[in-house]
Amino acid sequence: MKTIDELNAWLGEHNLAGLWAGIPANDQLTPYLWKWADIERGVKAATELVPIDTGGRRTINVRHPSFPNRMSNTVHMSVQCVMPGETAVAHRHNMAAVRFIIKGSPNAYTAVEGEPMPMQTGDLVTTPNWTWHDHHNEGDEPVIWLDGLDVRLVGTWRMLQQEYGDKAHPLTRAAGFSQAVLGHARPLWLKSEHRTPPMRYAWADTEAALAALKASETLGDPYDGLKLEFTHSLTGGATLPTFTCEIQLLTPRRALRPHRHMSTSIYHVFRGSGATVVDGQALEWEQGDIFLVPPWAVHHHENRSDSDAILFSMDDRPSVAALGLYREEEAEL
Numbered sequence: 001m002k003t004i005d006e007l008n009a010w011l012g013e014h015n016l017a018g019l020w021a022g023i024p025a026n027d028q029l030t031p032y033l034w035k036w037a038d039i040e041r042g043v044k045a046a047t048e049l050v051p052i053d054t055g056g057r058r059t060i061n062v063r064h065p066s067f068p069n070r071m072s073n074t075v076h077m078s079v080q081c082v083m084p085g086e087t088a089v090a091h092r093h094n095m096a097a098v099r100f101i102i103k104g105s106p107n108a109y110t111a112v113e114g115e116p117m118p119m120q121t122g123d124l125v126t127t128p129n130w131t132w133h134d135h136h137n138e139g140d141e142p143v144i145w146l147d148g149l150d151v152r153l154v155g156t157w158r159m160l161q162q163e164y165g166d167k168a169h170p171l172t173r174a175a176g177f178s179q180a181v182l183g184h185a186r187p188l189w190l191k192s193e194h195r196t197p198p199m200r201y202a203w204a205d206t207e208a209a210l211a212a213l214k215a216s217e218t219l220g221d222p223y224d225g226l227k228l229e230f231t232h233s234l235t236g237g238a239t240l241p242t243f244t245c246e247i248q249l250l251t252p253r254r255a256l257r258p259h260r261h262m263s264t265s266i267y268h269v270f271r272g273s274g275a276t277v278v279d280g281q282a283l284e285w286e287q288g289d290i291f292l293v294p295p296w297a298v299h300h301h302e303n304r305s306d307s308d309a310i311l312f313s314m315d316d317r318p319s320v321a322a323l324g325l326y327r328e329e330e331a332e333l
Contacts, residue, residue, distance in 0.1 A: 027066055029073065029264070029294035031278035034062055036269075036288025043081050043144065052086045059147060062290055070152050072264045074316040075243050077290055078147040082108070082137040090134035090164035095154045096196070096240045097133075099125040100146040100268065100312050101203075102288070107139030112198035114172035119143055122203025122270065124230055124245060124312075128196040129154075132169040146268055146290075148314045150242040176200075182233040196240055199233050206230075210249045210310070223259045223330075225250045225301070238318040246313050250274060250303035258300035261328035263317040265293040272309025275302045295320075298331040 001007045004020075011017055042060045050058050059080040062071045071077060079102070082088055090111075099110055104121040111117070112133045117125045119135075127133040137143045151159065178199055181187055206228065213226045220226040227248035230239045238244035250256070250272070258277075267276070273286040278299040283291045293299050303309045320326040 029064065029292065030066060031281050031283060031292060031294060031297060031299075032064055033283040033285060033289055033291040036286070036290075039079050039290070040288065043079055047081055047083055047142065052082065052088060057088055058082070064292065072152060072266065072292060072294075072316075074150060074153040074264050074319065075266055075314050076149050076151045077266055077268065077314070078149075079144065080135075080147050081142055081144045082135050083142050084137055084140050086137050087167055088135040089167050090132055090169040091161060092130050092132045092164070093159065093161040094129045095149045095151045095159060096129040096242055097127045098146075098148040098239070098245055098314070099123075099127070100148065100245070101125075101143070102146060102268075102270075103142065103144040105137065105139035105141055105143050108135075108137045108143040109175070110135050111169055111171060113194070114170060115177055115198065116171060116175045117178075117198065117200040118175055118202075119145065120203055122206065124201040124206075126196070126199050126240065128194055128198060128240060131194060131198055132164055133198075134164070134168050136168070146312070148243075148245070148266075150240070150316070150319075153242055153316065153319060178233070192234065197233055201230050206247060210247070214249060214251070214308075222257045223300070224248050225254065225256055240318070241322075242319045243314050243316045244318055246315065248301075248311050248313070250301055250309040250311070252303055252306045252308065255302040256300050258298050258331040259328060260296050260298045260331050261317070262295050262326050263315050263320045264295050265313055265315045267291050267293070268312045270310040270312050272303065272307055273305050274309045275304060276300070277302070 001010055046058050052058055059078045061078045064071050101119045101121055101123045104119045108119040109116040110125050112127050113131050209228055225248050227246055230245045269285045269287050269289045276283045276299055278293050279297045
């Protein structure tokens with residue numbers, strides 16, 4: 001080899017590369033918004049065409065147009081539906097998951113490690129990694145929820161899944177057990193076999209907390225408004241070790257201040273309408289929509305209506321912080 005070009009060619013033939021040639025740029029995540037009207041149409045068609053026992057799930061995955069196999073590089077949202085009388089079969093996996101209920105029922109529940117977790121509209125149910133879980137709809141209306149997972153992060157190593165071998169895992173605890181004993185008063189002798197126990201965060205409690213904040217006339221966080229984190233039942237920290245779940249209320253006609261952070265945020269519009277401006281691109285959202293804010297993108301939220309808007313979100317901040325990579329800063333419009 002007599003020239004750099006010859007050296008570069010030889011290295012390429014042997015799946016090697018010289019750093020002097022530069023590092024190829026990776027495709028970057030860009031802001032994107034998925035409309036609820038499209039998602040809902042897909043879900044409705046799936047209920048008519050896809051049996052519930054097809055892989056145990058009937059789920060519409062959200063995909064980024066630049067990444068056909070994913071929504072982001074870490075966290076992910078899907079939309080799942082279980083029809084009246086159906087059960088999504090019991091299984092477990094090393095991905096942690098949450099269920100945020102879009103359309104619930106008093107007769108539907110997710111059973112996690114033998115405990116039935118009711119699925120009312122606005123509830124959040126966690127299924128931490130390697131916990132047995134199955135979904136039941138014993139009512140007379142479809143039940144629809146967001147599936148949130150750290151599937152892409154876990155896939156960096158290897159995803160594992162195991163079927164239970166029966167349609168449902170046996171129920172061994174009463175509904176509400178975890179909320180009762182893992183709240184503000186705990187039995188010290190009761191130890192969880194899981195680093196993160198399953199938990200249900202009832203919408204009635206979440207709504208009451210948001211209402212109390214609004215009644216106090218606080219402006220809340222200058223970047224996120226009246227924002228709550230669903231805290232870990234044992235540590236009081238992030239919802240799960242790999243990602244956290246949050247919910248925020250944007251009061252009418254308020255534009256928040258812009259900032260950016262080194263974490264991925266994905267949002268679901270639970271109520272209301274507005275816009276989130278991401279790197280100068282306005283994502284105009286309304287109830288049911290899902291949108292993505294990539295890492296280190298300058299963004300701010302605007303409620304342009306005369307009613308409250310409520311956003312549910314997932315953020316991989318705990319993973320980024322654990323690696324010592326998290327940072328955030330205020331930005332300018």
